Amino acid sequence: MKKIKLPDLIELPPLLDPWDQQEASGADATGIYEFYRNLAEGDLTTTKCRDCGKIGFPPAIICTNCLSDNLEWVRIPEVGELYAFSEMRLGAPMILDQIAPFIVAIARFGDYPENGVQMSGMIFDSGYDELKIGDRVKWEIIEIKGPAERKRYWYCFKKV
Numbered sequence: 001m002k003k004i005k006l007p008d009l010i011e012l013p014p015l016l017d018p019w020d021q022q023e024a025s026g027a028d029a030t031g032i033y034e035f036y037r038n039l040a041e042g043d044l045t046t047t048k049c050r051d052c053g054k055i056g057f058p059p060a061i062i063c064t065n066c067l068s069d070n071l072e073w074v075r076i077p078e079v080g081e082l083y084a085f086s087e088m089r090l091g092a093p094m095i096l097d098q099i100a101p102f103i104v105a106i107a108r109f110g111d112y113p114e115n116g117v118q119m120s121g122m123i124f125d126s127g128y129d130e131l132k133i134g135d136r137v138k139w140e141i142i143e144i145k146g147p148a149e150r151k152r153y154w155y156c157f158k159k160v
């Protein structure tokens with residue numbers, strides 16, 4: 001069997017590196033800079049359509065329901081419900097394979113689907129056997145440690 005060795009560090013082309021979007025200079029390019037700015041300020045937000053009321057995640061620049069670009073930023077309710085989860089033990093993407101096993105989950109926040117969102121996220125401080133569908137979970141902003149000069153933020157879920 002032929003074996004290949006993966007490099008320790010892979011430089012992603014700009015299109016595959018979402019982190020440029022969190023720079024103010026990327027605001028014009030993506031239209032979702034505010035999502036990253038809000039994350040850095042401790043808030044998890046998404047976009048809601050002012051015309052039809054559709055709220056979705058991830059944030060968008062055009063409503064996926066009515067195609068309007070008349071969107072506003074709204075805060076995602078802090079506590080939601082665990083809808084599905086699984087434990088990633090093998091085959092995690094690069095870098096994440098260093099922290100496996102971990103839980104990947106889908107949770108619903110707010111009054112989904114009319115006035116809420118369904119999101120995927122990771123759970124770090126609960127094991128698979130400690131979780132069950134329907135558990136109350138909250139989102140939490142985390143700082144991503146990595147080889148970057150700037151601070152990077154994301155979110156995870158935490159069992160309440």
Ligand SMILES: [Zn+2]
Pocket residue numbers: 049050051052053054063064065066067068
């Ligand atoms: Zn709409």
